[in-house]
Amino acid sequence: MQASRPTIADVARAAGVSKGLVSFALNDRPGVSPESRTRILAAAEELGWSPSVRARSLSSDVSFAVGLVIARDPEIIADDSFFPSFISGVERVLAPRGQSLVLSVVGDERLEEATYRRLAAERRVDGVILTDLRAADSRVSLLREIGLRAISLGRTDVDASAIPAVTLDDAPAIHDAVRHLVSLGHTRIAHVAGPDRLLHAARRKASFLQAVASSNLAAPVVVETDFTAADGARATAELLDRAERPTAIVYANDAMAIAGIGVARRAGLDVPRDVSIVGFDDSAIGRYIEPALTTVATDARGWGFTAADTLLRLVSGDEVGDIELAPAELVVRDSTATAPTETNTDRRQR
Amino acid sequence: MQASRPTIADVARAAGVSKGLVSFALNDRPGVSPESRTRILAAAEELGWSPSVRARSLSSDVSFAVGLVIARDPEIIADDSFFPSFISGVERVLAPRGQSLVLSVVGDERLEEATYRRLAAERRVDGVILTDLRAADSRVSLLREIGLRAISLGRTDVDASAIPAVTLDDAPAIHDAVRHLVSLGHTRIAHVAGPDRLLHAARRKASFLQAVASSNLAAPVVVETDFTAADGARATAELLDRAERPTAIVYANDAMAIAGIGVARRAGLDVPRDVSIVGFDDSAIGRYIEPALTTVATDARGWGFTAADTLLRLVSGDEVGDIELAPAELVVRDSTATAPTETNTDRRQR
DNA sequence: TGAGTCGGCTAAACCGGTTTAGAGACAAGC
DNA sequence: GCTTGTCTCTAAACCGGTTTAGCCGACTCA
Structure with missing residues (x-):
């Protein structure tokens, strides 16, 4: 032997x-x-x-691996189709180049900092991909402090030049969604948003508010959630309970939108006849439920691909700037329809 | 400085x-x-x-990392809530022990072998977790050849002693599901199965067939799928199109079950009045759709936790045997109900 | 013809840990 | 008093690569 x-x-x-x-x-x-x-x-x-990567790493001070730290409650990750698609895009870049992905799911933001520090101290990775950017995100200065290279999904609001960003504009699609609803006669359009701390959630909300304002509608109701299906259900119940019930709801992800349809139906409402629903993600399930979900499609896989490619270029010493991907697109299916006439608006029991 | x-x-x-x-x-x-x-x-x-892990790895011949190779089409991963939960369970063990998870999503089974070989040749990881075990799985001998330690989710059919298994018995829950349907008066119960090559899919199917047989019903119809929502929809359409339409369908995962409900409704059928639906996974979304999905709950997170813990013990030289987790459980919700009477069975158009 | 240049190569240092052989001090046993 | 054993510790080898300093011979140029 x-x-x-x-x-x-x-x-x-x-x-x-x-x-x-x-x-x-x-x-x-x-x-x-x-x-x-x-x-x-x-x-x-x-x-x-x-x-041997080990020997190579030791002598050349390169890890041949990149890190991804996901600080979300496992339930939210499970509900959300973004990360699996995103990661598969990342892998498509890494594998052919002999790089590995070191994944950390921390569940709790308090463990997040420790995780980055460990990754840096142990020199496990050459760089990281920052997702779920938050307002005044402490990770920007943390990464500088510990000397870990990074790129971010979306642009940070802290120091835009510190970290190259790979961005994907969802504003046009959200505007399209609102215009689509307005053209169907909706005037009371609500939004079930993600956590306000998350920049992308806040941005979607801002786009929504702006779109509504530019359609000359009254200021809409917005309910904040934690992105879980459970919280989406809660938010929907809250909206449908209001005296001035919205006739259309735009959600920050598909999982909540699908849960929302469920809540509406339990309340004896028909979707889309009594209330129109718009999701966000274009998950596979949304295509097959009834009514098929009108939603905003973002290319998570492509995002992963470009993010990984950009990070590798950064790590290898290239000068990289921000990269803008093709914007998200509205996909109209069957969960949106003409707004109910006023007499139809009152709640009916099943 | x-x-x-x-x-x-x-x-x-x-x-x-x-x-x-x-x-x-x-x-x-x-x-x-x-x-x-x-x-x-x-x-x-x-x-x-x-x-420095690098230096430590080089001199002590230990990587302080474990690998997970997922050979599934990205779409299937996105549809399926298993992996995110599973991975979060794995992390809960790894992080406190200073271990990292190296994740590979290969999408194509042909790239799978190369990925394992690379992991072993570069000595990136000390061991791997084998998921989605297949019939006569070639990975068992491959791992032996390349000298990579492993544990598997479920027991391999190749050489049961070669790789310690962490198993979770879903047979009782599937029996419960069938008994539940039978007690509601169903006699034509169909199954939408996963790919037959996958041992766990085959095992679920076998449990289903056995449960039906032991209830003295005629041999049921089984349609095989690739686990995607899309294929679940196709399978459902096929079943509902049959002359002898089933009054209940048991699916191999929640994504397909939810898609199935959509297809049934589009065909003008009511769930659960005209057809009862049982899922598998207990995903969050299933709880909030209407009707809420009757499904089989498996503890994916706990599975991940135990799998990682077992692998670390194996890697550290302990003698480890197979471990059996608490069996899956049936969760009855609203997508199952009394079987329709014969006159109700004919298709109605919406 | 001698100095300078260049291509091809080797030896050895180095990365940052772990591990082994063995040195030195001291106590116990005969 | 001498051997033996134990405890604490150091020096140096080692893991498997990369990188630097420098040697040697051939070729160029004045």
Whole structure:
């Protein structure tokens, strides 16, 4: 039995050269004659040699891995289709380049800082992807302090130049959604928003408010949630209970929108006849429920792909700037329809 | 500016001892006097030293990381709430022990082998968690060949002793589901199964068939799917189109069950009046849709927790055997009801 | 012809830990 | 008094790569 994997010294011996030259040849650097190069590569191939990341990391101070820290309650991640798609996009970049993804799900924001510190102290990763950016996000200065490179999904409000951002504009799609509802005759359009601390949730809300304002409607009702289906249900119940019940609700994610449809139906309302529903994410399930969900489609996979690619370029020393992806798009399906006439608006019991 | 992080040599110098002794003290091994020990720990604390995993890995041949390779189409992962919950359970074990999770999403089973080989060749991880076990799974021998330790979710059919398994029995819950439907008067109960290659899907199907048989019903119809909501919708349409339409359908996951409810409604059927629906997973969304989904709850988070804990024990050299978790449980909600009488069974158009 | 340049290569240091061989001090046993 | 054993500790090798300093021979140029 050959005890352990071949090392670079074995390759050197087989090719009759020094370790150093093997290293040069394998990282194709100048200063190696063509004959030696082919001989070395042949020897490496023959021995089935592949470099040990550990040794490489130690001597070259590179981890060949990137980190992703998700600070969300597991339930929210499970409800949300964003991360799985996003991660699969990330992998499509990493795998071919021999990089690994180190994933941390911390559930609690208080553990978040410790996680980043550990990643940096142990030098597990060369850089991280920042998601779920918050207002005045403390991670921006934290990362600077611990010297960890990063890119962010969306632009931070702290120091926009500190961290390159990969952005995806959802404002046009939200405007389209509101216009779509207004054109259907809706005047009382409510919003079930995500946590206000989260920049993307706040931005969606702002876009929504602006869209409503520019349609000359009265200031709409907005209910904040934590993004879970459970909280989406609670928010919906609250909205439908109001004296001036909205005839359309725009949600910050599909999970809440789907829960919202459920709540409306339990309240004896028909969707979309009595209330129109708009989601956000374009999750697969939304396409198959009845009524099929009108929603805003964002390319989570593409976002992951570009984010990973950008981070790798940053880590390798390139100068990278912000990158803007194609904006989100409204997908109209069956959960939105003409606004009910006033006489239809009163609650009916099933 | 202090250029780089302190190393063990800095700690040694500060404490006035040798590197070796510092190493001993920090891994609390015998042979260090109490005074030296406290002096060393104080020095390390003072300097803010933390060990470099890279160096540690290189010299001790341990990666302090475990791998998870998910070979599923990204769409299926996004539809399925299992992995996010599972991973959050895994993290709850890893983080406190200074271990990292290296995640690979490969999408294509052909890339899977290469991914495991890379993980092993680069020695990125000390062990892996095997999920989505397949019939005659080639990974069992692959892992042996490349010398990667592993535990599996569910027991392999290849060489049960090769890889310790963490199992969760869903048979009782599936039997309960069928009994529940039978007690409601259903006699034509169909199953929308997952891919037959997947052991857990096949096992669920087998449990279902056995449960139906033991209720003295005729052999039921089973439609195989790829686990996506889209395929669940297709399967449902196929079932509802049959001359002898089933009055109840048991699905292999919640995403398909929810899609199935959508399809039934589009076909003008009411759930649960015309057809009863049972899911599998107990996803959050299922609780809030209307009708709330009757489903089988498995503790994905706990599964992740136990799997990670078992793998770490295995990796650290412990002798570990199979572990059986608490079985899945049926959760009865509103998507199941008394079977329709024969006159009610014919299709009505909306 | 001699100095300078360049390409190809080797030896050795280095990254930051762990681990082994063995030194020195001291107590116990004969 | 001498051997033996135990405890604490140091020096140095080692893990498997990368990188630097410098050697050697051939070639160029004045």
